[in-house]
Amino acid sequence: xxPVEVAQRKFERVNxxxxxxGREQSALIPILQEVQAEYRYLPEEILTYxxxxxxxxxxxxxxxxxxxxxxxxxxxxxxxxxVCDGTACHVRHSMPVYNAIRSKLGLKDGKYTTxxxxxxxxxxxxxxxxxxxxxxxxxxxxxxxxxPEAACMIIDTLLNRDGDN
Amino acid sequence: xxxAKKTGMTIGSRDExxxxxxxxxxxxxxxxxxxxxCTGPGCLANGAEKILDAFRSHSIxxxxxxxxxxxxxxxxxxxxxIEPDDVVYVRVKPEDVAEIVEETLRKGKVVERLxxxxxxxxxxxxxxxxxxxYASQTKVALSNCGAINPxxxxxxxxxxxxxxxxxxxxxxxxxxAIEEVLESGLRGRGGGGFPTGRKWMFARQAKGDQKYVVxxxxxxxxxxxxxxxxxxxxxxxxxxxxxxxxxAIGADRGYxxxxxxxxxxxxxMKNAVKQAKECGLLGANIFGSDFSFDVTIKEGAGAFVxxxxxxxxxxxxxxxxxxxxxxxxxxxEGLFGKPTIINNVETLATVPAIIRRGPAWFRAIGAESxxxxxxxxxxxxxxxxxxxxxxxxxxLRDVVFKIGGGxxxxxxxxxxxxxxxxxxxxxxxxxDTPLDYDxxxxxxxxxxxxxxxxxxxxxxxxxxxxxxxxxxxxxxxGKCVPCREGTKRMLEIMEKIVAGRATLEDLxxxxxxxxxxxxxxxxxxxxxxxxxxxxxxxxxxxxxxxHIVDKKCPAGVCTAFKSYVxxxxxxxxCGKCRRTCPAEAITGETKHPHVIDAAKCLKCGACVEACxxxxxxxx
Ligand SMILES: Cc1cc2nc3c(=O)[nH]c(=O)nc-3n(C[C@H](O)[C@H](O)[C@H](O)COP(=O)(O)O)c2cc1C
Ligand code: FES
Numbered sequence: 001x002x003p004v005e006v007a008q009r010k011f012e013r014v015n016x017x018x019x020x021x022g023r024e025q026s027a028l029i030p031i032l033q034e035v036q037a038e039y040r041y042l043p044e045e046i047l048t049y050x051x052x053x054x055x056x057x058x059x060x061x062x063x064x065x066x067x068x069x070x071x072x073x074x075x076x077x078x079x080x081x082x083v084c085d086g087t088a089c090h091v092r093h094s095m096p097v098y099n100a101i102r103s104k105l106g107l108k109d110g111k112y113t114t115x116x117x118x119x120x121x122x123x124x125x126x127x128x129x130x131x132x133x134x135x136x137x138x139x140x141x142x143x144x145x146x147x148p149e150a151a152c153m154i155i156d157t158l159l160n161r162d163g164d165n
Numbered sequence: 166x167x168x169a170k171k172t173g174m175t176i177g178s179r180d181e182x183x184x185x186x187x188x189x190x191x192x193x194x195x196x197x198x199x200x201x202x203c204t205g206p207g208c209l210a211n212g213a214e215k216i217l218d219a220f221r222s223h224s225i226x227x228x229x230x231x232x233x234x235x236x237x238x239x240x241x242x243x244x245x246x247i248e249p250d251d252v253v254y255v256r257v258k259p260e261d262v263a264e265i266v267e268e269t270l271r272k273g274k275v276v277e278r279l280x281x282x283x284x285x286x287x288x289x290x291x292x293x294x295x296x297x298x299y300a301s302q303t304k305v306a307l308s309n310c311g312a313i314n315p316x317x318x319x320x321x322x323x324x325x326x327x328x329x330x331x332x333x334x335x336x337x338x339x340x341x342a343i344e345e346v347l348e349s350g351l352r353g354r355g356g357g358g359f360p361t362g363r364k365w366m367f368a369r370q371a372k373g374d375q376k377y378v379v380x381x382x383x384x385x386x387x388x389x390x391x392x393x394x395x396x397x398x399x400x401x402x403x404x405x406x407x408x409x410x411x412x413a414i415g416a417d418r419g420y421x422x423x424x425x426x427x428x429x430x431x432x433x434m435k436n437a438v439k440q441a442k443e444c445g446l447l448g449a450n451i452f453g454s455d456f457s458f459d460v461t462i463k464e465g466a467g468a469f470v471x472x473x474x475x476x477x478x479x480x481x482x483x484x485x486x487x488x489x490x491x492x493x494x495x496x497x498e499g500l501f502g503k504p505t506i507i508n509n510v511e512t513l514a515t516v517p518a519i520i521r522r523g524p525a526w527f528r529a530i531g532a533e534s535x536x537x538x539x540x541x542x543x544x545x546x547x548x549x550x551x552x553x554x555x556x557x558x559x560x561l562r563d564v565v566f567k568i569g570g571g572x573x574x575x576x577x578x579x580x581x582x583x584x585x586x587x588x589x590x591x592x593x594x595x596x597d598t599p600l601d602y603d604x605x606x607x608x609x610x611x612x613x614x615x616x617x618x619x620x621x622x623x624x625x626x627x628x629x630x631x632x633x634x635x636x637x638x639x640x641x642x643g644k645c646v647p648c649r650e651g652t653k654r655m656l657e658i659m660e661k662i663v664a665g666r667a668t669l670e671d672l673x674x675x676x677x678x679x680x681x682x683x684x685x686x687x688x689x690x691x692x693x694x695x696x697x698x699x700x701x702x703x704x705x706x707x708x709x710x711x712h713i714v715d716k717k718c719p720a721g722v723c724t725a726f727k728s729y730v731x732x733x734x735x736x737x738x739c740g741k742c743r744r745t746c747p748a749e750a751i752t753g754e755t756k757h758p759h760v761i762d763a764a765k766c767l768k769c770g771a772c773v774e775a776c777x778x779x780x781x782x783x784x
Contacts, residue, residue, distance in 0.1 A: 028483035029466055060484075067485040067642075069467035070425050086387025087582065087618045088544035090632055103774070125469070125636060126387035127426055128394075130544045131207030131239025131551060140428065144210035 013038060014046055015053070023054045028064055032071060041072045077113045077120035079158055083136045083151075086126030094134035098123060100148030104155055118162065119155070175445040177453050179331045182322065189323040197227040198270055201246045203311060205235025205394055205552070208242035209429075212259070216243055219262035228270055234398015236311035238298050240550040241281060246293055246311070253293040254279035284548070285570075298549050301567050303530060305538045306354075306391075306514045307554045310398030315433050318440040321401040327446055329520035333409045334454045337520075339369060342413040346516065349524035350536035355381055355472075355509030356587065356613045357689070358535070358602035361516075364506055367496035368414040371504035376416040379481070379500065379507045380407050382423040382430070383465055383472035386585030387636070389616035391540040392510035394552055396423070396430040399514065400437035404460065406513030408447065409520060412456045414506060419460040422477055425467045434462050469586075469640035473688050474507040476642065487642045488688035509614075511540060532558030535601035543569045545618035546576065555600070562596040565619055576621040580704070584613025586633045586640075587693030589700030590626060609700045611693070625722035626705040627712055631659040633697035641690065648691030651682035655698065665725040667713050676702065724768055727783045731772075733758035735780035742772035742781060 017034045021027035031050060036042050042065055051061040065071045083089075083098040101121050105114050113120040129135040132144025136151060143154060176182050193199070202208075202217040213232070220230035236244045241255035247269055254265065254276065261279060268274045275291045282289045283297065290296045304310075313320035321327070333342045347362025368376060380403060384392040396403060407419045423431050438460050441447040449457040463481055470476045471486035478500050480486035499505020515537060519527045528536045535557040541564060544550050548570030555564060561581055565571065572578050580590040583600075589610030591598060598604050605611050620629065638652040658675045661667040679695035686692045702709060711717045718726045731742070731751075736758040743751040743759055750766045753759030761772070761781075773781045 025483035026481060029480065030464070033464065033466065063485050064483070067468065068465075071466060084387075087585065087616065087632070088388040088542075088550075091545045091618060091620060091624065091629075124426065125385075126389070127206070128384070128390040128430075129206040129210050130388050130390050130542055131205070131235075131242070132210050133544060133550070135210065142206070142210040144207060 010046070011049055014049060018050065018053050025054070025056060025060075028054065028056070028061065029068070032061075032065055036071060041075045044073065047073075075113070075117065077117050078162075079119050079138055081119060081121045081136060081138050081155070082124040082127075083121070083146075084125070084127050084129070084134060085123040086130065086133075088126070088130035089134035092133040094123075094146070096148050097134055097136065097146045097151045101151050101155060104152050118159075175443075176327075177445055179328075179335060179452060182327055182331055182452075185319070186322045186325070186328075189319040193229075193320070193323060195227065196229040198229075198250070199248045200228065200230040200265075200270070201233045201236075201248060201311065202230065203234075203236040203242060203244040203246075204232040205237075205239065205242070205311075205398065206390055207235070207239030207550075208244055211243050213243045215259045216245065216257055216262060219259045220266070223262070223266045225266065225270055231314040232316075233313060234310040234315050235307075235394040235552055236293075237302075237307070237552045238281075238296070238549065239552065240548070251292045251294055253281065253291075253296070255281045298551065298553075298568055298570070301559075301563065302554050303538050303556050304554050305518050305527075305530070306395060306402075306511045306540055307398070307552070308518070309402060310394055313399065315398050315400055316436055318401060318437070318444060318446075321399070325521060326401055326517075327405055329517035330405050330408050330412075330446070331452050333520055334412050334452050334456050339413045339415065342409065342520065343369060345520060345524050346413075349519045349527040351512065351515060351519060351527065352535060352602060353509055354511035354515070354539065354615070356386075356584070356611065358612065361508065361512055364496060364508070365410060365413050367494065368416075368504045368506045371497045373504050375418075375501075375503045376414055377500045377503055377505040378407055378411045378414065378416045378419040379474075379477070379505060380419065380421040380510060380513055381472065381474065381477060381507050382421055382427075382434075382510045383477060384424050384427070384510070384614060385469040385472040385640075386587075386614040386616045388544050388582075388585060388618050389542045389614040391542055391552055391615055393424075393427050393430050395510050395514050395540075396427070397433050400433045401441065402514040402517055403434070403510055404437055404441055404447070406508075406516035407460065408451070408458050409516050410506060410508060410513065411458045414504070416506075417457050417459065419458065420463050420481055420500070421460060422463045422465060422471070422481060424465045431462060431464055438462065468642075469636075470642045470688075470690055473690060476688070477507065478505065485642075487644045488690070490687060511615075531556040532599060532601045534603050539600065539612065539615055541600070541615045541617045543617050543619065545582070546573050546621040546624070547571070547619035548573045557601045558599040558604075560597050560599055561591065564600065564617065565596065569619065572619065572621045574621075576623065578619070579622050579624055580620045580626060580629075582618040582620060582629065582697070583616070584611040584696075585616045586636050587611060587689065587696055588613045588616075589696045590620070590629065590704065591700070592704040595704075609696065609703060611696070623720055623722070625663075625718050625720040626701045626708050627659070627718075628663055628720075628722050630698045630701040631656070631663050634659045634694070637690065637694040641694070645685075645687035645691060647682050648686040648688075648694065651678050651686070652691070652694050654678055655682070655695065659698070662709065662712050663718075663723045663725060665712065665716050665723070669713060672709060672713060724783065727768070728763045729761050729766055729768065729770070729772060729781055730784050731759050731761055732780050732782070735778050737778055737780070739777070741775045741777065745771050745775040747771065 051058040245254045351361045352358040476486040476488040495505045540554045634656045638656045738756040
């Protein structure tokens with residue numbers, strides 16, 4: 001496919017999503033959620049496209065996309081590791097878990113995604129799994145009663161899994 | 166051992182509802198035993214689905230195995246309960262299933278090694294209802310949670326589900342339904358404690374042909390997971406409560422706004438809506454009446470402030486979730502400018518029981534000014550982490566010690582953080598505070614959503630207050646100045662204090678800003694954001710002073726007051742730490758013990774990681 005065709009394909013899918021939800025502003029957040037599920041982030045040109053297609057100002061769409069923590073304007077890694085730092089997890093020592101994963105993956109200040117786009121490491125305020133604090137979630141799978149060592153072992157497993165392919 | 170799930174029937178009248186309930190009850194009675202595998206958030210993370218699969222791989226006549234919502238006692242999960250024996254097994258692994266099948270299901274014997282054992286007394290408790298954790302609870306909102314398969318509307322109906330809706334739609338006028346909720350004294354469980362009946366009355370009286378009901382399932386308070394458990398364990402109770410609210414105020418449309426972090430709750434609620442529609446319990450002309458009602462599930466996108474009702478409505482409308490000044494209240498001008506009520510998950514899940522059993526029954530439980538029960542998520546340094554429901558007015562001591570089993574590891578209790586980022590920290594002297602709206606408010610805290618985090622003597626209260634300030638500062642939506650700027654300045658001062666750089670003047674400034682933020686912020690996020698700071702200042706002032714004046718952290722938590730030391734007896738003098746240290750703070754000759762210059766040390770900890778002999782530690 002030529003770059004132009006790729007771009008067209010991209011907007012076709014976005015069009016489908018918009019058609020499905022309709023053009024009312026109340027559909028904007030569900031549309032952004034679905035687009036993000038598709039691309040793992042919200043590319044700027046798609047946000048501009050959505051604004052035009054829905055008859056909203058670009059500012060409105062960017063305003064919403066940057067207001068909510070769920071939306072990311074930057075690409076995320078294949079594995080999104082979210083270490084819970086809600087109250088229950090914090091007092092059961094979640095930060096050492098977070099720091100251990102970051103240092104294992106060599107993430108230094110201001111960086112949350114590894115250069116090879118394999119891992120994004122973030123904190124989240126409560127997953128509702130406080131009963132097994134500290135908790136973390138990787139691409140939807142929840143791990144409870146974490147320790148720095150256990151968390152690093154899980155990262156190792158993922159690294160090995162991908163190394164095999 | 167699969168339980169049938171297809172309903173494939175429509176329920177158009179109360180008689181049909183009753184007939185269907187009887188049919189499901191008979192089917193369930195035909196199962197001599199039922200295995201209820203807890204798939205609440207905690208047990209799920211510990212592999213509960215594998216246990217369920219293991220049970221289903223055995224086939225025994227007249228035994229059903231099903232997944233249920235949270236049983237509450239997360240600490241000892243995964244949990245498996247066998248009914249009707251009421252036998253509960255704790256910390257079950259898939260490997261244990263064969264033995265449970267053989268002994269308990271086939272021979273009717275208890276597997277002693279899987280039974281809960283009280284760590285203090287050593288006593289074993291085969292029956293769930295005898296375990297101290299459960300014995301002093303009263304379940305209303307959680308009554309079905311852990312007892313039914315949440316994906317099967319039939320099991321909900323078998324336990325009198327949708328009968329309250331039938332009564333509200335067929336027997337009561339809207340005003341009578343509201344009157345019953347008013348009389349019950351039910352107050353909102355989402356934090357504010359506003360009388361639910363009164364809110365409904367305002368919306369009923371508001372003019373307009375289009376009205377809405379909204380369920381607030383945003384549960385943003387970190388450390389609280391009751392709403393998640395109710396939605397995942399008993400989704401139809403929320404739907405039924407919402408439908409009753411709709412018929413009472415004259416709404417035909419409802420929204421359930423669920424937090425993005427709860428994908429399973431979203432799936433369960435969506436499935437519940439689908440099943441209720443298929444049976445005709447949602448949709449047009451419910452029970453053959455002229456009441457029609459439809460529900461949409463909306464997913465949040467990760468903003469704490471969207472739990473605030475006006476921000477939540479803005480979010481449903483597809484805007485940035487920012488609160489707006491009230492009045493006008495949503496009861497008059499809410500979603501899309503129409504009269505709207507917003508109620509919390511637990512509030513709505515309580516409504517069907519009130520309509521079914523009557524306001525007097527409800528009033529008889531709990532405290533005079535706060536009737537009924539409240540769920541609490543008990544977490545932190547407590548022996549029995551879990552989800553509990555107690556009559557309002559039970560004391561903090563009851564919940565922490567009788568149910569929670571006290572502080573973990575034999576340490577001393579220091580404080581209970583209640584009500585999340587808007588709440589406060591209560592010290593040991595206040596352990597006898599009754600858990601109700603008014604008593605907690607008097608103590609400077611609040612019920613909030615019911616998050617209850619237990620802190621032991623090893624906790625630095627100043628650090629805890631900083632943690633909450635950090636949370637609210639990050640979640641402040643930025644619309645009003647006191648909250649946007651005030652929380653930022655407060656956080657800066659808190660960071661100075663834990664870093665040992667603050668003066669007594671800073672402490673005065675902190676208190677001043679705290680009061681300004683509290684009194685002049687637009688919404689309750691800002692109005693309550695200073696609470697963790699103010700309560701810790703009130704009850705743990707000496708800890709602040711220790712950080713500021715003595716330059717000490719009494720709990721030994723804050724790293725600023727610690728220094729890295731090399732233990733000469735362990736140091737081999739390899740020099741790795743010296744080469745790793747970015748500040749060149751480490752000196753020493755090869756093969757001789759090294760030393761750290763505390764004045765140059767950045768406390769980055771790189772040397773600890775570099776040392777292969779474990780010779781460096783933080784003291
Ligand atoms: C910052 C903020 C966050 C809130 N978060 C929630 C929440 O997560 N869930 C909730 O039910 N209520 C929350 N509330 C309270 C709601 O504004 C509202 O009072 C409540 O949903 C009303 O329902 P109730 O009367 O049934 O309690 C929050 C309020 C504020 C100010
Ligand atoms: S605080 Fe971490 S899961 Fe709730």
